Amino acid sequence: MSMVTRFAPSPTGFLHVGGARTAIFSWLLAKHNQARFVLRVEDTDLQRSTPEATQAILDGLTWLGLDWDDLKYQSQRTELHNEFIDRLLDSGQAYWCACSAEEVEAMREKARAEGRKPKYDGCCREKNLGPGKGRVVRLKAPLTGSTDYLDMVKGHISWPNQEMDDMILRRSDGSPTYNLAVVVDDHTMGITHVLRGEDHVANTPRQILIYNALGLTPPAFGHVPMILGPDKKKLSKRHGATSVIEYEKDGILPEAMLNYLARLGWSHGDQEIFSREELIEHFNTEHLGTSAAVFDTAKLHWLNAHYIKEAAPERIAALLLPLLAERGIHTDDIKAIAAVVPLYAPRSKTLVEMADGLDFFLVDDDKLKYDEKAVGKFLKDESKTHLQAIRDGLIALDDFTEETIDNVLTSYLAAHELTFKAIAQPIRVAITGRTNSPGLHETMLGLGREKTIARLDRAMAM
């Protein structure tokens, strides 16, 4: 039997980093084994599911570079789900229950008060009731023994059957419930390996019970640990960004996110940097971790910085366009941006940082903002005489190259017995408006002679 894996999100919001990670693991498991990867949108809760959320999830997965061989919507499969419920009813593995939601809640309260597991007490189990208004269908689950399985990541898991009650398969409104739908879908879609979040561990024995009742073989299950915030609590909005798309907005590259998430809870020896291909080549469930992991933005940023340095400048330039527009720089000159990207690639952890760094190259000369403190400190009269001389030297040049620029600077310094330090910051502040920038020669080159001169003029007039 050939392997098929799946990712089954419920479209009630954006793609969370936790969901993204299980999607990545399932996708990698499939790719590593040349297997099929299917996406099943679990949109049966019509109240909470939205088409926008579905789209957001698909967008998130696409951004990460994940693809799928099949896309299914659970809400369109209820007929199939019901057939299986009927089958269970026919074979006596399921029964009708007339207890109301309130009555069941009372049973749970009672059990809780007595220090037992809160659950349905099985009162209609042997009543042989037929269908009727307000009635649900329940699984006739085993009362004793345990349900065991071998988890791909956690190993042997044993669940006492007494801990589980006769779960509802079909609601009083006739709709199938989650556990039933998942079993039917996984089975009919030929899913062989289910990798999902740890919050599903308790569902697994329940689903196995359904497989057993149906006489079907369950797939292999694996449960990956949760992702925690810096305070070791379940990652949530108060920790900052939790949606992968928010990270895109924050200037994270998808390959950095993919690498980071894949490496969070999984390892391959000491290797930290993984290309998509390496991930596919090395991924296995044996090296999935068993304990929860804290999401560390600093490490994500380190990886992102790495990938920014590796990326083609044109690609980065294109990604910078909207960020520059936000900063009032409306251009679509990819080439011009790409020309200065290499200067900021080693200086940026995110694209946002990069946009903040290199905006001075692109902004109009008269709109360049000067840092007041920097001006006060470095653009004094004495500095301005240096700037004037250098400006004149630059303007007289036949070619504007790193070498000719250097000649102007060094000859001026030599003639006046000055060190480079004496003029570096004044020039920098004059042409960039601030005290930090890439090397002076490359900054001037990146700016071009015209802008360099214009800015020197403007600075001297201050």
Added chain:
RNA sequence: GUCCCCAUCGUCUAGUGGCCCAGGACGCUGGCCUCUCACGCCGGUAACGCGGGUUCAAACCCCGCUGGGGACGCCA
């Protein structure tokens, strides 16, 4: 409350009984480089939760404790 799961540097992790008085990476930090800021390079800091076993030998196996997480829906 009941059940299930988990436990190595601040963080991500390597480690599957001897190669570990525990390795890598991020972070932090000292230095080098240097026109600023970065990059880069070299160095440092820092962990097997506790207590019992088993064994010639335990981070690795077993038991208990403690601590954390998850589940207990006519949500998914």
